[in-house]
Amino acid sequence: MSVVGHSPPPFFKRGPAPLARLIFFVTVSITLLVVDLRFKTLEWARLGVATAAWPLQKAAFLPIDAAGGLEGYFSRLTTVLAENDRLRAQALESANLLLRQGHLEQENKRMRALLEMRERHPAEGRLAEIIYAARDPFSRRVIIDKGMQQGIAAGQAVVDELGVIGQVVRVFPLTAEVSLLTDKDQAIPVQVSRNGLRAVLAGAGAGVMELRFLAANAEVQPGDVLVTSGLDGVYLPGLPVATVSQIDRDNSFAFARITCEPIGGVERHGLVLVLGARQALPPQPDDELTAKSKPGKGERVRKRIR
Amino acid sequence: MAGSQASHASRRILQPVKHWFIVLTLFIGLLLNMIPFGHLPGVPDWIALVLAFWCVHQPLRVGMGAAFIFGLAMDVIDAAVMGQHALAYVLLAFAAGGLSRRILWFPLSQQAIHILPLFLGTQLVMMAARMIGGAEFPGLWWFLSSFTATLLWHPVTYILLTPQFMPVEKDSERPI
Numbered sequence: 284m285s286v287v288g289h290s291p292p293p294f295f296k297r298g299p300a301p302l303a304r305l306i307f308f309v310t311v312s313i314t315l316l317v318v319d320l321r322f323k324t325l326e327w328a329r330l331g332v333a334t335a336a337w338p339l340q341k342a343a344f345l346p347i348d349a350a351g352g353l354e355g356y357f358s359r360l361t362t363v364l365a366e367n368d369r370l371r372a373q374a375l376e377s378a379n380l381l382l383r384q385g386h387l388e389q390e391n392k393r394m395r396a397l398l399e400m401r402e403r404h405p406a407e408g409r410l411a412e413i414i415y416a417a418r419d420p421f422s423r424r425v426i427i428d429k430g431m432q433q434g435i436a437a438g439q440a441v442v443d444e445l446g447v448i449g450q451v452v453r454v455f456p457l458t459a460e461v462s463l464l465t466d467k468d469q470a471i472p473v474q475v476s477r478n479g480l481r482a483v484l485a486g487a488g489a490g491v492m493e494l495r496f497l498a499a500n501a502e503v504q505p506g507d508v509l510v511t512s513g514l515d516g517v518y519l520p521g522l523p524v525a526t527v528s529q530i531d532r533d534n535s536f537a538f539a540r541i542t543c544e545p546i547g548g549v550e551r552h553g554l555v556l557v558l559g560a561r562q563a564l565p566p567q568p569d570d571e572l573t574a575k576s577k578p579g580k581g582e583r584v585r586k587r588i589r
Numbered sequence: 590m591a592g593s594q595a596s597h598a599s600r601r602i603l604q605p606v607k608h609w610f611i612v613l614t615l616f617i618g619l620l621l622n623m624i625p626f627g628h629l630p631g632v633p634d635w636i637a638l639v640l641a642f643w644c645v646h647q648p649l650r651v652g653m654g655a656a657f658i659f660g661l662a663m664d665v666i667d668a669a670v671m672g673q674h675a676l677a678y679v680l681l682a683f684a685a686g687g688l689s690r691r692i693l694w695f696p697l698s699q700q701a702i703h704i705l706p707l708f709l710g711t712q713l714v715m716m717a718a719r720m721i722g723g724a725e726f727p728g729l730w731w732f733l734s735s736f737t738a739t740l741l742w743h744p745v746t747y748i749l750l751t752p753q754f755m756p757v758e759k760d761s762e763r764p765i
Contacts, residue, residue, distance in 0.1 A: 304654075422724060
């Protein structure tokens with residue numbers, strides 16, 4: 284601090300004053316925040332840092348892996364036996380369905396071809412494992428162990444054996460981030476499987492979801508199963524998503540408050556299937572284009588004049 | 590405790606700190622932060638703790654520049670928004686650097702009480718940055734990690750000052 288306008292002699296070089304440095308760094312940080320939140324153009328920087336930090340991150344997994352290995356060592360035989368029994372029963376149960384599915388798919392294909400319908404994109408998937416939940420407490424994201432190297436791309440849907448759990452939002456060379464359905468920023472178009480009512484399901488945090496923008500008298504009951512409608516071109520139609528758990532019809536609001544619970548193991552860890560990217564839907568009719576392509580009266584008049 | 594070695598009240602003269610040791614401890618903090626605990630409450634933010642420690646003890650060597658760089662690294666590792674940790678850590682480094690002149694005259698327990706508001710402020714800044722961007726409230730349990738970090742101030746001080754406690758000349762007769 285200077286005394287009456289005299290700064291101390293510069294014996295020791297210290298660089299710019301702390302306040303100046305603070306203002307500089309805070310400005311840079313806030314710029315980064317705004318750029319990332321609003322324009323989402325910082326993915327290349329993120330990719331670079333993530334790749335550089337990967338070996339360190341791998342080392343950080345060691346204690347968790349070791350703990351898991353120790354636990355598995357003591358309980359391996361009993362768990363494996365129990366799991367084997369369960370899986371055998373399950374395989375027998377599903378064998379019947381599986382045997383018929385190949386036949387049904389063939390038949391379905393032929394009939395669709397007969398009807399000259401656009402062939403549905405075949406559901407192909409890649410098995411991945413959830414390694415850990417991201418530490419960020421403000422969002423619901425998990426990291427899976429497949430990335431760019433395995434051909435994962437942002438936008439692919441992620442399902443487990445019960446239903447949809449989320450969508451790939453960011454890809455790194457060897458890992459990928461999956462935004463869970465319960466994330467506040469995640470929305471998915473669904474329909475009620477009982478009556479085909481279409482709606483948008485959005486995450487509400489804390490392991491639940493909310494069916495938005497349905498009128499207070501919409502025909503939804505607790506226990507209804509919601510499946511993907513496939514209108515967005517991301518999710519295949521017909522995948523189970525959630526069950527309606529609670530409906531709050533308050534006439535003072537335009538919309539009903541409908542709380543849903545996910546069917547898939549959204550908040551659990553384990554194996555998941557990353558579905559292949561769907562073929563793009565036919566482009567939607569563009570209002571402006573069609574309006575322009577129609578010969579208007581004014582154009583015709585001008586042509587005649589020329 | 591009058592003879593507390595990690596404060597100015599101590600009559601002990603510490604050895605000068607080694608630059609590589611500071612860098613190493615910061616990287617160890619980063620490594621500890623990468624251990625995937627998920628949403629377990631009460632896991633301290635190791636980088637914030639180590640940064641605050643060095644900003645208090647070596648304000649001329651560790652400051653806002655280091656805080657900014659490690660903040661960016663944390664943003665990527667946490668899958669957070671770019672700049673969230675950077676902003677919070679820069680403010681933490683500034684505040685800790687400002688405190689460094691006086692807080693070292695206190696015994697360690699009182700130092701920790703001085704540091705607690707800084708950690709809470711860091712978390713509040715992060716929360717403000719994210720909630721303006723439309724994120725959900727993480728719950729009050731999230732703030733528990735500041736308190737665990739404060740409890741760790743005492744052991745961390747001794748661990749990080751160990752190389753400086755070493756005697757200059759090695760004496761084979763001396764036990765430590």
